[in-house]
Structure formats: C-alpha cells, structure tokens
Amino acid sequence: MLSFGNTTATIFVVGPDELGGRGDVSTKAESLAKETGRDIHEIIIELFMPNKGETTDLIGLPKVYDYECHNMKATPFMISVLTGMYPKMFKLFHNCDGVVATSNRLFEPESNDTFKSYYERSGRSYYVVGPLALTSTDQLSRERSSDRDAVKRFLGRMLQKRGERSVIYVSFGSTYWPLNVEASWKVIKIICEKQIPMIFVHNDEYGRPPMPNSLRAELETSRSVLITTWAPQNMVLGHKATAWFLTHCGLNSISESLSHGIPMIGWPADVDQPINAMYIGDLKHNVGYELLEVLQRDESKPLYRGYTPSGTLEAIEKEFTTVLQNAFGRDGAEKRHNAERFKEELSGLWDEDGDAQMELRRFIKDYLS
Known part of the structure; x- marks a missing residue:
C-alpha cells in the first residue's frame, strides 16, 4: 500500500x-x-x-x-x-x-x-482520506512553549489594536524557501513598510538564507511584526486576527489554511507547489493569489493564460504591492468568502457519512479487519 x-x-x-x-x-x-x-x-x-x-x-x-x-x-x-x-x-x-x-x-x-x-x-x-488537518486550536503540542506563547500574545495584541483579519502569516514550510532570495526579503520589507501586522517564520537552523541585518533590525523595531523561529500553525490559522497566509503552497499548509477558512498568497518553490498554487488561484478555486512574477525559470516565458512574467525585482515588487492592496479590498473579500465556504465543506468530509470518513472505514475494512 x-x-x-x-x-x-x-x-x-x-x-x-x-x-x-x-x-x-x-x-x-x-x-x-x-x-x-x-x-x-x-x-x-x-x-x-x-x-x-x-x-x-x-x-x-x-x-x-x-x-x-x-x-x-x-x-x-x-x-x-x-x-x-x-x-x-x-x-x-x-x-x-x-x-x-x-x-x-x-x-x-x-x-x-x-x-x-x-x-x-x-x-x-x-x-x-484527506484533509488530514487539525481544526481545533486546542490540539496543540506542548513543545516550544515560549515560541507558542509569544505568538499567542502577539495575535491577541493585534486583535485588540487592529481588529479581526488584520495579520499576515508568512511561512514557507519546514523545508523550502523562495528560489529568489532577494525577492523574499523585498516582499517582507514591503509588508513591514505598509505596517500590516505580520508573523514571519524564519529559522537559520534549517538551511534558511540568513536574513540581512538591516532588514532584521527594521522588523525587530516594528511593533506590528513578530519574527519567530517556529509557529503553532494551527493556532495561527484558527485565530480571529489572522487574515492571510503567505505560503509555499505545500499541500499540508493549503489543507490547514482552508480548514480554517484562511485565503492564501501562493509563492511556490518546486515539486508539487507550482501546481498547488494554480489550484488556489483564479485557474481553479479562487481562494487566494498565485504569484506569477516570482516563478524562477531560466528566461522569461509566456504563460498559457496570456501573461509573460519578467521576474525582475521591480516587477515582483509591483505585483506583490497590487496583491496586498487587492487582498484587503473587495477582491480579497471574495476569495475569503470562497475559503470560508471550503472550510464548511471540508469539515463535512469527516462527518459520520462524510467522504473521508467513509473512505477511511473502507480502508480499515479492506486491510485491517
């Protein structure tokens, strides 16, 4: 099997x-x-x-x-x-x-x-048998309690000061990082400069590129940014303060995000992620934005949908700035509505007569009983 x-x-x-x-x-x-x-x-x-x-x-x-x-x-x-x-x-x-x-x-x-x-x-x-994602924020590991508590305090403070759906959660998973490293720092800087509350997961221990000292200093002096080496992702995505998830589009992250009704901004690295990013964007489910200028190829080539990304730092900055503006406007509200609908439908898969529940029972009957 x-x-x-x-x-x-x-x-x-x-x-x-x-x-x-x-x-x-x-x-x-x-x-x-x-x-x-x-x-x-x-x-x-x-x-x-x-x-x-x-x-x-x-x-x-x-x-x-x-x-x-x-x-x-x-x-x-x-x-x-x-x-x-x-x-x-x-x-x-x-x-x-x-x-x-x-x-x-x-x-x-x-x-x-x-x-x-x-x-x-x-x-x-x-x-x-999917989605295999937690939906209860109480089901949390007791590991790294100091990181977890810091994230929880930050979310609570942003909820009080900035209101619901105000925070961008930035995490590129446990293995990947954007191929265009310079662009990743530029995007983080843009979020900070626009004073959008942000939780940014970055850990040098897992092969991440070292953050420029000037950027780290800028982020650490901002009261609307939390840098953490680890975050309890389920708790973050389930919190009322969280608005958007900037993600590498791994399937686990997508499943967890949609299980909490949180729309995404997709920045894929490789493997299955470019295809996953197509699914969250306008080509399929419209539960987020598929960043196009960040796609790393040997040369600029047209997409079948009729757009040719240049991949320059200026083009990436322009696209991401537009995405941020739209994310907190009418277009973003539509994507959030679609993500919230997904949340309700995904939870139904594990109901007594839900698709995932029945598939798991079929597997147990066929192979384990």
Missing part, C-alpha cells in the same frame, strides 16, 4: 502516459540514450522537467505550458533526486496493491476520480 498527497502533481510527475503523466521515464531515457549517445541523466532531467513549451492538460485545470508545472532547477541535488528516487517511485506507483491519498475530493475532484478509476481498472484499491 502506497500513500501520497497532491494527486494532480503526482499524476504529472509519475503518472502513466495515458493520464498525461511522464510515464516510465527510466525506460524512455535508456532507449533515448542508446539511440542518441547522450547522457542518460541529462535525458531524465528533460523528461521530468519538460521545458519545450508544449501544452499539457493537467486534470482539473485549464491548459498550461509544460514548464509552468515546475520551478525546479537542474542542480546537482535535484539531479540526484530525479535520477535516484523518481524511477523507484514510478515502479512503486505502478506495482503497489493500492493507494491511500491524503488529498481530498473537494480540492482535487477530477484527478482523484481519474486516479481511482485507473487503479480500480487493474483490481487495485484507491482511498482518499
């Missing part, structure tokens, strides 16, 4: 050709290497990270160009991952007895139904 998160991205990366996936990359690469004499690792990178400008039909989304589906760079680390791990993943996906997907049918209805049909055609099982 195999488990994975984002279904659409999984299909794109290791799904079969018939579903629009990369297919058996190892076999394809070996064949091309024999035919052309090229390095097999180079071919694997091209197949996993297509950059031809061909349109691809991501299940559940409008047409996009192939290079819109990833931000990954062919670094030595990424080459080792793609050539070592992904061929093994493909074999697992196509030889396993079944799949437990931690996605959910509200966020990715079409791709989950497609994958379910694909596996069941070969007599295998497919269970969708």
Whole structure:
C-alpha cells in the first residue's frame, strides 16, 4: 500500500502516459540514450522537467505550458533526486496493491476520480482520506512553549489594536524557501513598510538564507511584526486576527489554511507547489493569489493564460504591492468568502457519512479487519 498527497502533481510527475503523466521515464531515457549517445541523466532531467513549451492538460485545470508545472532547477541535488528516487517511485506507483491519498475530493475532484478509476481498472484499491488537518486550536503540542506563547500574545495584541483579519502569516514550510532570495526579503520589507501586522517564520537552523541585518533590525523595531523561529500553525490559522497566509503552497499548509477558512498568497518553490498554487488561484478555486512574477525559470516565458512574467525585482515588487492592496479590498473579500465556504465543506468530509470518513472505514475494512 502506497500513500501520497497532491494527486494532480503526482499524476504529472509519475503518472502513466495515458493520464498525461511522464510515464516510465527510466525506460524512455535508456532507449533515448542508446539511440542518441547522450547522457542518460541529462535525458531524465528533460523528461521530468519538460521545458519545450508544449501544452499539457493537467486534470482539473485549464491548459498550461509544460514548464509552468515546475520551478525546479537542474542542480546537482535535484539531479540526484530525479535520477535516484523518481524511477523507484514510478515502479512503486505502478506495482503497489493500492493507494491511500491524503488529498481530498473537494480540492482535487477530477484527478482523484481519474486516479481511482485507473487503479480500480487493474483490481487495485484507491482511498482518499484527506484533509488530514487539525481544526481545533486546542490540539496543540506542548513543545516550544515560549515560541507558542509569544505568538499567542502577539495575535491577541493585534486583535485588540487592529481588529479581526488584520495579520499576515508568512511561512514557507519546514523545508523550502523562495528560489529568489532577494525577492523574499523585498516582499517582507514591503509588508513591514505598509505596517500590516505580520508573523514571519524564519529559522537559520534549517538551511534558511540568513536574513540581512538591516532588514532584521527594521522588523525587530516594528511593533506590528513578530519574527519567530517556529509557529503553532494551527493556532495561527484558527485565530480571529489572522487574515492571510503567505505560503509555499505545500499541500499540508493549503489543507490547514482552508480548514480554517484562511485565503492564501501562493509563492511556490518546486515539486508539487507550482501546481498547488494554480489550484488556489483564479485557474481553479479562487481562494487566494498565485504569484506569477516570482516563478524562477531560466528566461522569461509566456504563460498559457496570456501573461509573460519578467521576474525582475521591480516587477515582483509591483505585483506583490497590487496583491496586498487587492487582498484587503473587495477582491480579497471574495476569495475569503470562497475559503470560508471550503472550510464548511471540508469539515463535512469527516462527518459520520462524510467522504473521508467513509473512505477511511473502507480502508480499515479492506486491510485491517
């Protein structure tokens, strides 16, 4: 039995050709290497990270160009991952007895139904048991109590001084950081200069780029900013003071945000995140903003939707400033309404007769009883 998160991205990366996936990359690469004499690792990178400008039909989304589906760079680390791990993943996906997907049918209805049909055609099982996100802010770990208490005090103070839905929560997860590091500092500075209350999670211990001393000094002197090395994300997203979540668009973060009805500003790094960002934006659910100028590619290329990001620092600053203005206006209110609707519908998945509850019972009956 195999488990994975984002279904659409999984299909794109290791799904079969018939579903629009990369297919058996190892076999394809070996064949091309024999035919052309090229390095097999180079071919694997091209197949996993297509950059031809061909349109691809991501299940559940409008047409996009192939290079819109990833931000990954062919670094030595990424080459080792793609050539070592992904061929093994493909074999697992196509030889396993079944799949437990931690996605959910509200966020990715079409791709989950497609994958379910694909596996069941070969007599295998497919269970969708998401979202796996806490909705009670009382269910908190007792670890790092000083960080937790500082965050709680800050949220309470901002609620009293600035009111409900006033704080931006900024966290890029436990592993990732924006590829454009300079732009990340610029965006944080913009939020601070506009005096928008902000919780900013940054920890040098986990390979994060060191914050410029001048920026740190500016943030630490602002009474509307809290820098923390860790935050109890569930508590933050469930607090009345929290308005927006600036996120790398990992599926766990998206699930937690929507489970609390909090709209997002998506700044994806790589792996499944660019596709997740499409889902939260105007292409699908309209529960947030998909930042376009921050997409890191070797050169400026047009998006299928008719926009060509330049990726310059000036363009990123302009886009993010506009997003902030819209987020606290009528457009942002619409996205918040959509996110709150998601909250209600997601909670229903774990009702007694909810989709996730029934899928989990089916899995327990099939494999554990």
